[in-house]
Amino acid sequence: MTATDAAVQADTGWAGRYLEDRFTNYPTPPITDRDSANAVMEDPLAIQIGYLTSTTLLGSNQSMAVAINDPASYATLVGGGTGGTTTDLPCCDAGDLVSFIRQQQALAIGYSAEITSAHNAGNITPAPVYPTGNSIADQLKIVARLVGGGLKTKVYFLTIGGFDTHSAQVQSGGGTNNNLGNHANLLGKLSAGIKAFQDDLLQRGVEDKVFIINLFFTDI
Numbered sequence: 001m002t003a004t005d006a007a008v009q010a011d012t013g014w015a016g017r018y019l020e021d022r023f024t025n026y027p028t029p030p031i032t033d034r035d036s037a038n039a040v041m042e043d044p045l046a047i048q049i050g051y052l053t054s055t056t057l058l059g060s061n062q063s064m065a066v067a068i069n070d071p072a073s074y075a076t077l078v079g080g081g082t083g084g085t086t087t088d089l090p091c092c093d094a095g096d097l098v099s100f101i102r103q104q105q106a107l108a109i110g111y112s113a114e115i116t117s118a119h120n121a122g123n124i125t126p127a128p129v130y131p132t133g134n135s136i137a138d139q140l141k142i143v144a145r146l147v148g149g150g151l152k153t154k155v156y157f158l159t160i161g162g163f164d165t166h167s168a169q170v171q172s173g174g175g176t177n178n179n180l181g182n183h184a185n186l187l188g189k190l191s192a193g194i195k196a197f198q199d200d201l202l203q204r205g206v207e208d209k210v211f212i213i214n215l216f217f218t219d220i
Contacts, residue, residue, distance in 0.1 A: 001056035001215075013056035015155050019045045020059040022154075027062070027107055043114045046155035047146070049139040054157055056215075062104075065157065066111055071119040071142060075112040078105070114151065122149030128200035130193070136160040137193035144197055148204035162186055190214075 003014035012020075023031050023045055033039035046057050046065035057065040068074045089095035122145035130137045139158040146153065163186060171180035178184065194212065201207040 001054060011058070012060055013054065013058040015046065015056045015157070016059040016064045019057075019064040019154065026059075026064065027103060041152065042110075043118075043152045044111045045153065046157065047115075047143075047153050048157040048159075049142055050159060054159075057155070057157060062100075065155070066108065068115065071115050071146065075116045078108040078112050115146070118146045118149030118151035120149065122146060122204075124148065124204065128196065128203055130196040130200075131189070134189045134193055136190055137196055140193050140197035141200070144200040144204065147201070147206055147210060160186065160190060 001013050002008075002010040004010045020026065022034050023041055024034050025031050026041075026045060031041040031045070033041060044066045046053075048054060048057065048065050048067045049069065050067055051069055053063040053065045053067045057063050089098050128141070128144065130141045136158060143156045143158070146156075162182065165182045169181055169183040170178055171182075197212075198207065201210055
């Protein structure tokens with residue numbers, strides 16, 4: 001997910017490079033937007049819905065994103081406090097590593113308040129309707145609620161697996177009907193999830209603040 005030429009080897013992701021170029025002070029607060037001299041970013045630059053962040057979001061020193069699986073429990077997961085100081089560190093490489101860990105902890109704690117606030121503010125009535133049994137729809141529902149609640153995060157990264165279908169791509173015995181099979185079912189879930197997401201954004205009045213990029217890739 002580096003988005004570089006085939007002959008170019010990179011250890012950063014295209015979205016990570018974009019965010020690193022735009023927010024030059026990250027992760028040292030205040031995080032100032034290069035394109036707006038007075039803008040300070042208090043919210044996560046990027047969020048991946050899940051447990052790990054993609055290499056797409058990798059900057060030159062670290063991921064530019066935080067991974068959350070459930071905004072409602074994120075604050076409980078990261079805990080409270082300030083994340084520790086940077087004054088009582090051991091020397092040399094050990095001190096650098098401890099400082100990095102404490103910095104990440106402080107960022108997570110600071111972001112948890114913003115995420116919780118946006119998640120609470122994004123609770124609306126009537127509740128938006130999403131399809132059930134649809135993992136991408138579940139993720140999009142979280143994003144819409146955070147966006148509607150005022151979170152200023154620039155990039156949200158979602159995933160849907162199962163596209164490595166091999167011989168099961170088209171349903172056996174389906175003849176020439178390509179609308180039957182695992183691949184068609186996955187695209188149907190993606191389509192239904194995006195439709196519900198767009199309806200949700202429209203209901204919240206933020207439909208003109210979001211655009212979607214679909215990336216399909218598999219390991220070879």
